[in-house]
Amino acid sequence: MSRAASVLWLRRDLRRGDLPALGAAASAADGGNVLVLFVLDPALWDGGGPARRAWLAATLEATREAYDGRLCLRVGDPAEVVPAVVEEVGATSVHVSRETTPAGVRRDKAVAAALGEAGVEWVETGTPYAVGPGSVVNGSGDPYKVFTPFSRAWRDHGWPAPATEPQDLSLARVASDDDGWKTVRAALSEDDLPELPEAGEEAALQRWRDFLDDSVTAYKDERDRADRPGTSRLSPYLKIGAVHPRTLLAELRGRTGQGAQTFETELCWREFYADVLWHHPRSSWHDLRPALKGMTYEDNPELVQAWKEGRTGYPVVDAAMRQLLTEGWMHNRMRMVTASFLTKDLHVWWPVGARHFLDHLIDGDIASNNHGWQWVAGTGTDASPYFRVFNPVTQGQRFDPRGDYVRRYVPELAHVPGKAVHEPWKHDGAYDHGYPQPVVDHAEERREALRRYDAVRGSG
Numbered sequence: 001m002s003r004a005a006s007v008l009w010l011r012r013d014l015r016r017g018d019l020p021a022l023g024a025a026a027s028a029a030d031g032g033n034v035l036v037l038f039v040l041d042p043a044l045w046d047g048g049g050p051a052r053r054a055w056l057a058a059t060l061e062a063t064r065e066a067y068d069g070r071l072c073l074r075v076g077d078p079a080e081v082v083p084a085v086v087e088e089v090g091a092t093s094v095h096v097s098r099e100t101t102p103a104g105v106r107r108d109k110a111v112a113a114a115l116g117e118a119g120v121e122w123v124e125t126g127t128p129y130a131v132g133p134g135s136v137v138n139g140s141g142d143p144y145k146v147f148t149p150f151s152r153a154w155r156d157h158g159w160p161a162p163a164t165e166p167q168d169l170s171l172a173r174v175a176s177d178d179d180g181w182k183t184v185r186a187a188l189s190e191d192d193l194p195e196l197p198e199a200g201e202e203a204a205l206q207r208w209r210d211f212l213d214d215s216v217t218a219y220k221d222e223r224d225r226a227d228r229p230g231t232s233r234l235s236p237y238l239k240i241g242a243v244h245p246r247t248l249l250a251e252l253r254g255r256t257g258q259g260a261q262t263f264e265t266e267l268c269w270r271e272f273y274a275d276v277l278w279h280h281p282r283s284s285w286h287d288l289r290p291a292l293k294g295m296t297y298e299d300n301p302e303l304v305q306a307w308k309e310g311r312t313g314y315p316v317v318d319a320a321m322r323q324l325l326t327e328g329w330m331h332n333r334m335r336m337v338t339a340s341f342l343t344k345d346l347h348v349w350w351p352v353g354a355r356h357f358l359d360h361l362i363d364g365d366i367a368s369n370n371h372g373w374q375w376v377a378g379t380g381t382d383a384s385p386y387f388r389v390f391n392p393v394t395q396g397q398r399f400d401p402r403g404d405y406v407r408r409y410v411p412e413l414a415h416v417p418g419k420a421v422h423e424p425w426k427h428d429g430a431y432d433h434g435y436p437q438p439v440v441d442h443a444e445e446r447r448e449a450l451r452r453y454d455a456v457r458g459s460g
């Protein structure tokens with residue numbers, strides 16, 4: 001059995017580069033071994049859908065390779081597993097990147113308390129964000145409530161340069177649980193998995209370099225086009241920490257041009273939502289703003305199921321919902337369109353959709369997802385005006401102007417040419433291959449949504 005002076009416990013930071021907690025673990029070890037640990041917590045593992053499990057599994061395999069095979073994988077409740085491993089290897093400190101989601105904070109409190117009782121030091125260094133949630137406040141010391149002033153203050157606050165890898169790092173070789181890697185491998189061969197991108201830090205950096213070479217210049221103009229590969233698709237890597245935003249921001253700083261600027265702003269949205277969640281942990285599953293308290297919602301399982309399966313009869317909505325199921329990812333514009341359809345055309349409360357997204361997205365992130373949903377639903381910090389109801393036909397015509405996106409995911413409409421695909425009801429023969437009729441009338445439901453909003457506003 002190998003001994004280790006310190007433990008680096010990886011969670012949402014599955015990489016080796018630009019990882020301040022690794023530096024902290026190495027200096028605490030002071031020439032001794034560092035044990036790199038991942039704890040597969042059945043409560044979390046079993047709670048996610050197959051695509052999420054497979055993405056984590058593939059990333060764990062890649063991380064093991066990045067650490068020269070020395071990633072110790074243990075299975076169980078971290079509050080029990082981490083202290084047990086620490087005792088086993090004789091370490092005196094445990095190093096992590098600070099977790100800021102409500103569930104992460106709760107878990108870490110329990111683990112830190114258990115370690116404290118055993119006299120083991122708990123050390124938090126860095127977070128999954130360029131600027132740690134809670135660090136950006138206004139002149140009165142309060143958190144920002146809207147994005148634009150937050151983004152200004154975030155840029156003024158700044159962030160450190162990427163961390164360099166510690167020299168003379170010595171990694172402990174400690175056995176994993178027998179069933180740990182077996183579980184990981186099984187997750188990679190589940191039936192009906194979406195086709196996943198290549199996992200791991202190297203793949204993330206390669207994707208980033210490709211994006212910088214090919215797409216960042218036109219990003220501002222292209223990012224809304226669902227039919228084109230104009231965005232970075234880095235979200236699954238950022239989610240799992242295969243790459244840190246600091247690494248990306250450092251390289252963006254050398255670039256001028258609106259594409260780079262816009263991309264920096266998008267990274268800031270991720271930081272903003274993490275900050276909002278840090279200050280308002282209840283907003284993960286409850287309306288952030290009480291503005292829509294008293295709103296009436298529908299509970300119609302059949303319509304919700306049609307939405308989930310991409311059978312609403314609105315082509316871009318269906319294409320996007322099927323993209324989610326087949327790729328574990330959805331284009332940002334289409335996340336807004338489908339969220340609007342569920343909340344405003346079907347009048348369903350946003351957590352129903354947020355849950356479905358989290359089950360299927362490989363970038364599923366409680367802060368970005370649930371506040372993205374609230375943004376659309378009109379209950380979030382930066383709430384869109386209550387009267388903004390996305391029109392699924394005009395959104396399709398604007399952001400998939402030739403209809404390629406729809407035809408890619410909806411084979412029943414493959415025979416409908418060009419942008420006619422967005423209005424199958426106007427095209428002879430469009431329904432010949434089983435595509436469903438619209439489940440609701442958008443114009444009517446838009447009026448109904450506005451009526452409901454007005455009723456709440458009137459009573460407020």
Ligand code: FAD
Nearest residue numbers: 231232233234235266267269270332335364365368369372
């Ligand atoms: P790019 O356009 O290349 O952007 C670069 C990065 O900036 C993204 O990877 C992401 O980290 C960040 N970013 C971009 N837009 C946003 C945004 N609006 N909010 C927060 N961060 C952003 N993003 C997630 O990472 N996880 C989620 O679970 C998630 N759920 C969403 C749900 C809804 C209803 C909506 C409207 C948005 C959601 N987003 C989520 C935000 C956004 O859709 C994705 O980050 C983006 O589509 C990821 O693709 P990309 O990496 O190609 O993005």
